[in-house]
Amino acid sequence: MPDGRDSSHYNVLGIGKDASLSQITAAYRTAVLKHHPDRSNAAKSSPEEFLRAQQAYEVLRNDSLRKVYDRQLDQRRVLGHIAPSDIIRREDLQQLGGDDVMTYSCRCGGSYIVDLADMQLYTEFLLPCDTCSQYVCLDTSQEEPSNG
Numbered sequence: 001m002p003d004g005r006d007s008s009h010y011n012v013l014g015i016g017k018d019a020s021l022s023q024i025t026a027a028y029r030t031a032v033l034k035h036h037p038d039r040s041n042a043a044k045s046s047p048e049e050f051l052r053a054q055q056a057y058e059v060l061r062n063d064s065l066r067k068v069y070d071r072q073l074d075q076r077r078v079l080g081h082i083a084p085s086d087i088i089r090r091e092d093l094q095q096l097g098g099d100d101v102m103t104y105s106c107r108c109g110g111s112y113i114v115d116l117a118d119m120q121l122y123t124e125f126l127l128p129c130d131t132c133s134q135y136v137c138l139d140t141s142q143e144e145p146s147n148g
């Protein structure tokens with residue numbers, strides 16, 4: 001693992017991925033009590049942990065943010081286990097008439113299908129072929145304007 005530390009928002013709060021909102025809130029309160037910088041035993045407080053708990057809570061208590069985050073976690077897990085057969089760029093994609101969807105042709109004759117909404121969310125993600133078991137990695141991170 002490149003970054004050694006497994007510190008998802010769920011791990012920070014010590015909860016499972018299926019935790020309910022009330023479990024998330026309870027875990028957050030516990031973390032706040034434990035790490036709050038203003039606590040009397042300041043020697044044991046950890047402002048860094050406190051901030052991380054706060055960030056985790058901000059994401060996980062918000063349903064839509066949590067969904068996006070969950071998908072990113074899934075992507076990250078998949079990326080760790082699957083070697084994409086190809087890396088493609090946005091200009092390699094073909095637009096389907098009128099739809100908010102683009103495709104890239106697989107060698108097997110199948111297609112990789114990209115939801116344009118996903119492209120707003122990620123700079124890099126894996127696409128499964130709709131026919132075979134291959135993946136390509138779509139990398140949109142090179143699209144910064146050259147005059148930055």
Ligand SMILES: [Zn+2]
Nearest residue numbers: 106108129132
């Ligand atoms: Zn294929």
